[in-house]
Amino acid sequence: MVGNPEPWYPSKQRRSMEQTDMLYRSLFYGSEHAIVVYARDTTVLAINPVAAKHLGRSIEECWGKTLQELEPSKYELTGQRLAQVIDTGETLQTEDWLELPSGNKCFASTLQVIRDFEPGKDAVQAIAVDITAQKQAAAANQENEFRSRYLYENTPVMMHSIDSAGRLVNVSNHWLAKLGYTRKEVIGRKSIEFLSPASRRYAEEIALPVFFQTGRVEDVPYQFVCKDGRLLDVLLSAIVEYDQNGNINHSLAVLNDVTEQKKAEADLRQAYAEVEAQVLQRTEQLSQANQLLHQEIKKHVVTETALRESEATKQIILDTIPDLLVRMDAAGNYLDMISGGDIPLIKPLEEMENVNIYDAIPHDLAEQRMHFTAIALATGEKQIYEYKIEVKGRVYYEEARIVVIGEDEVLVIIRNISDRKEVEAALHESRERYRLLSMLSPIGIWKADPQGRYLYVNERECQITGLSEAELIVEGWESALFSDDREQVLTKWSNFRAQAERNEAEEIDLECRLLHVDGTIAWVWTQIVVERDDHGEISGYIGAVIDISDRKAAEIALSDNSAFLQTIMDNLPVPLFVKDGRTENFGQFIFVNEIFEHLFGVSAADIIGKTDYDFFPQEQADFFRLKDLEAYETKGGVDIPEEPIDSITLGRRILRTLKVPLFDQAGNPKYLIGFAQDITDYKTNEAKMQANLLKEQELNQLKTEFVNITSHEFRNPLATISAACENLINYSHKLSEQSKRKRLSNIKQACQHMHNLLEEVLALAKLESGKFVYDPAFLDFGAFCLETINKFEVTSQQKSIDLDYQVIGDCSQLWLDRRLASLALHNLLSNAIKFSPAHSTVSMTIERHDQTVTVVVADQGIGIPAQDLDQLFNSFHRASNATQIEGTGLGLSIAKQVIELCGGTINVTSTIDQGSTFTIELPCMRSN
Numbered sequence: 001m002v003g004n005p006e007p008w009y010p011s012k013q014r015r016s017m018e019q020t021d022m023l024y025r026s027l028f029y030g031s032e033h034a035i036v037v038y039a040r041d042t043t044v045l046a047i048n049p050v051a052a053k054h055l056g057r058s059i060e061e062c063w064g065k066t067l068q069e070l071e072p073s074k075y076e077l078t079g080q081r082l083a084q085v086i087d088t089g090e091t092l093q094t095e096d097w098l099e100l101p102s103g104n105k106c107f108a109s110t111l112q113v114i115r116d117f118e119p120g121k122d123a124v125q126a127i128a129v130d131i132t133a134q135k136q137a138a139a140a141n142q143e144n145e146f147r148s149r150y151l152y153e154n155t156p157v158m159m160h161s162i163d164s165a166g167r168l169v170n171v172s173n174h175w176l177a178k179l180g181y182t183r184k185e186v187i188g189r190k191s192i193e194f195l196s197p198a199s200r201r202y203a204e205e206i207a208l209p210v211f212f213q214t215g216r217v218e219d220v221p222y223q224f225v226c227k228d229g230r231l232l233d234v235l236l237s238a239i240v241e242y243d244q245n246g247n248i249n250h251s252l253a254v255l256n257d258v259t260e261q262k263k264a265e266a267d268l269r270q271a272y273a274e275v276e277a278q279v280l281q282r283t284e285q286l287s288q289a290n291q292l293l294h295q296e297i298k299k300h301v302v303t304e305t306a307l308r309e310s311e312a313t314k315q316i317i318l319d320t321i322p323d324l325l326v327r328m329d330a331a332g333n334y335l336d337m338i339s340g341g342d343i344p345l346i347k348p349l350e351e352m353e354n355v356n357i358y359d360a361i362p363h364d365l366a367e368q369r370m371h372f373t374a375i376a377l378a379t380g381e382k383q384i385y386e387y388k389i390e391v392k393g394r395v396y397y398e399e400a401r402i403v404v405i406g407e408d409e410v411l412v413i414i415r416n417i418s419d420r421k422e423v424e425a426a427l428h429e430s431r432e433r434y435r436l437l438s439m440l441s442p443i444g445i446w447k448a449d450p451q452g453r454y455l456y457v458n459e460r461e462c463q464i465t466g467l468s469e470a471e472l473i474v475e476g477w478e479s480a481l482f483s484d485d486r487e488q489v490l491t492k493w494s495n496f497r498a499q500a501e502r503n504e505a506e507e508i509d510l511e512c513r514l515l516h517v518d519g520t521i522a523w524v525w526t527q528i529v530v531e532r533d534d535h536g537e538i539s540g541y542i543g544a545v546i547d548i549s550d551r552k553a554a555e556i557a558l559s560d561n562s563a564f565l566q567t568i569m570d571n572l573p574v575p576l577f578v579k580d581g582r583t584e585n586f587g588q589f590i591f592v593n594e595i596f597e598h599l600f601g602v603s604a605a606d607i608i609g610k611t612d613y614d615f616f617p618q619e620q621a622d623f624f625r626l627k628d629l630e631a632y633e634t635k636g637g638v639d640i641p642e643e644p645i646d647s648i649t650l651g652r653r654i655l656r657t658l659k660v661p662l663f664d665q666a667g668n669p670k671y672l673i674g675f676a677q678d679i680t681d682y683k684t685n686e687a688k689m690q691a692n693l694l695k696e697q698e699l700n701q702l703k704t705e706f707v708n709i710t711s712h713e714f715r716n717p718l719a720t721i722s723a724a725c726e727n728l729i730n731y732s733h734k735l736s737e738q739s740k741r742k743r744l745s746n747i748k749q750a751c752q753h754m755h756n757l758l759e760e761v762l763a764l765a766k767l768e769s770g771k772f773v774y775d776p777a778f779l780d781f782g783a784f785c786l787e788t789i790n791k792f793e794v795t796s797q798q799k800s801i802d803l804d805y806q807v808i809g810d811c812s813q814l815w816l817d818r819r820l821a822s823l824a825l826h827n828l829l830s831n832a833i834k835f836s837p838a839h840s841t842v843s844m845t846i847e848r849h850d851q852t853v854t855v856v857v858a859d860q861g862i863g864i865p866a867q868d869l870d871q872l873f874n875s876f877h878r879a880s881n882a883t884q885i886e887g888t889g890l891g892l893s894i895a896k897q898v899i900e901l902c903g904g905t906i907n908v909t910s911t912i913d914q915g916s917t918f919t920i921e922l923p924c925m926r927s928n
Helices: 011-029 049-055 072-088 137-154 173-179 197-214 259-320 363-379 418-440 459-465 469-475 483-501 549-570 594-600 618-634 680-684 686-695 697-712 715-731 737-765 781-790 793-798 818-834 866-871 891-901
Strands: 034-038 044-047 092-100 103-118 121-130 158-162 168-171 216-225 231-242 248-257 324-329 334-339 383-391 394-404 409-416 444-448 454-457 507-515 521-532 538-547 576-580 589-592 638-647 651-663 669-678 777-779 802-808 814-816 841-848 852-858 905-911 915-923
Touching: 034 049, 034 103, 049 092, 049 121, 072 092, 072 103, 072 121, 158 173, 197 216, 197 231, 216 248, 231 259, 363 383, 363 394, 363 409, 394 418, 444 459, 454 469, 459 469, 459 538, 483 507, 483 521, 483 538, 521 549, 549 715, 576 594, 594 638, 594 669, 618 638, 618 651, 618 669, 651 680, 651 715, 680 686, 715 737, 777 818, 781 802, 781 818, 781 841, 793 802, 814 818, 814 915, 818 841, 818 852, 818 891, 818 915, 891 905
Parallel strands: 802 841
Antiparallel strands: 034 044, 034 121, 092 103, 103 121, 158 168, 158 248, 216 231, 231 248, 324 334, 324 409, 383 394, 394 409, 444 454, 444 538, 507 521, 521 538, 576 589, 576 669, 638 651, 651 669, 777 814, 841 852, 852 915, 905 915
């Protein structure tokens, strides 16, 4: 090669190769999706960290392994798919659920062939997109909110948040500990109230105006006044959080305690001043002495030193130069040689001195060198060329430079450039790999220069926009922007480039719409990363574009479904409300329907976000809160027979309320749904209804049971609504329109079912004679039980049954409802005698424990079949072997309900033809 090439060392080529290789690695290893490159036999040739993490292994553990070793369950199916892709060359789209160490996950995979991934070997690139996260987004957001609040309050850093008026809305526990206050003492007060007078003036006049104008401040020095009067020096950094309308929501401030640091800095400054004075004094003395010595030496050695340095410099250059230097005449005779050691020689250096070039190197290379020597001598210009030479069986690449140094003499400078050639080959291979990866990627990829002009786009980017590569490079991606998004996106793009030039930003995410040439609109998510050279200067930008149209369509469908549910609930014929069950917002109203607004005389806007304490007296609000908690504890809902409220428009009203809890996937309280029935008129006419209800006692009992059963029936339609909503939220993008309509129809049917049940409950409630009221008092339980069993003496004698009674421990003072206890024991003893044969024994044993009392009623009767035990306490249920014996099937159900009303439990064991044993466990004392 003749001419003047780039500098000898291949630093520029190596940097270019490294930058390309870095881009390749960044796309492969930095991808948010799992990427694996397989050989035909399922051997893993390459794997990124995301894929290795899903497999629960490190990258090193996966390399070189087959799927039979890594994931045996998928070995056969994946092997068939790999063979199909390699044989046909077609891209294969799959979707599979995998059982991974981290749990079951669903992946959408793209399998594409890579020809000659390694010399002579085809491979398949598999890109797996984890779509499980979309389905778990809502739950993840809730968990993140909880974690964020927990970290905020418990992080070992002073943190606080203020609203737009400067009032404290939250502080960390460390903040409280440092200043010595309780949370109740600070929340709602202005943050400047805790500053020293000087810091307060600085905050009001300078810091806070700047903060609310710019949205952030850093390292603002303040002095806080602790509760005990101590001053605390801090550096405060804060940012503003805005709502969707751009208004200030609240701020987050981090306070760094620098009190001890301030003290240490003052001590250090004093010590430093003392040392600096001593150093200046000593430096002056040494400077004077040095000047005298320097003048004396300079007089004697200037000339001698200059001569020696000149000779030494020349020798150093010759000794350290890595090249082979040959002084040669026009006839090719070697006149002198100097070797730097980096040049491989065919013969030892001493054998090549004073020889002709044809005896030193191969004949063809000698002819080539003599040709360029003749040109140099004729023109006087430096000649440069490259060649290959084999030395001891190995091929080397060398560069020769021929420079005229005399009338018939030249200096040949020979350099080993084998490393540079290897770098150039590696750079070419790296570029080819990047080209293949970019071409096969399912993600749109582009590269732009520092001014944002396109230099390269891959095929997928062209597919997303509908423009050709040439059109995109000429017109830019801006030409594909949807008109409504153009101004906003271009502003963000321009601002990002300006920030990148100031080293204030390295990447940006954009979400916008593109107008395809066929007229369709596609939503895309774009991530743009700054590319810098070795000096930190911007060399360009790299962008990755993903089509998110399906996700956007799902979000729109979810919004439509939410509006549909809102219409249904607003048109229910009963007052309905929903409260927040999460700890941080517990009890806040998040929804009321129109009938609820009418009943209370308050608009939804004035109710949402508030609690019962904002509308009712303390005592009444406490009662409502207690019932809310009870609903979550029982997980089965709470029926409140009477709730008096004062309506602004209707006056005093009496409500009957059913509260049903809903829980999230982790079992934590999420929502509380309430259905209210206005029973004011019913209570007004209650006295008139008593006479009629007493005459229909049996029918009333049946209706009461029906109301209880119907109340529980609300769970099924609520579960149907919840399941249908979850499917629409998580799988809307996969469901057909018919499937969506079917699920919406299920929601509508469930709501109608609840409406029908509620209408029945409201109708039956008007016939109710009342509920059992738990009215405990101190009771001599031992004497009470003896009195109860004695009531059955006549009946037992008639059947020749012995009654056995035993008391263990002191049972004289128990906190129980006498009427309820009598009802329970009466039913148990009545059943024991009823189902026992003549000449058998019925026993009742009472035993007092530390906190409870146990009552055991045992008989030697017909026993209870095992298949009936699970339903024994259900209303109207009778054992299969007792159908010929008189009874209603309500006794055990009533016994169980009143025992549980007393806070106790009842259990049964039984053997056919040997008898049954019922065990009651009651608390000795019961709090309000």
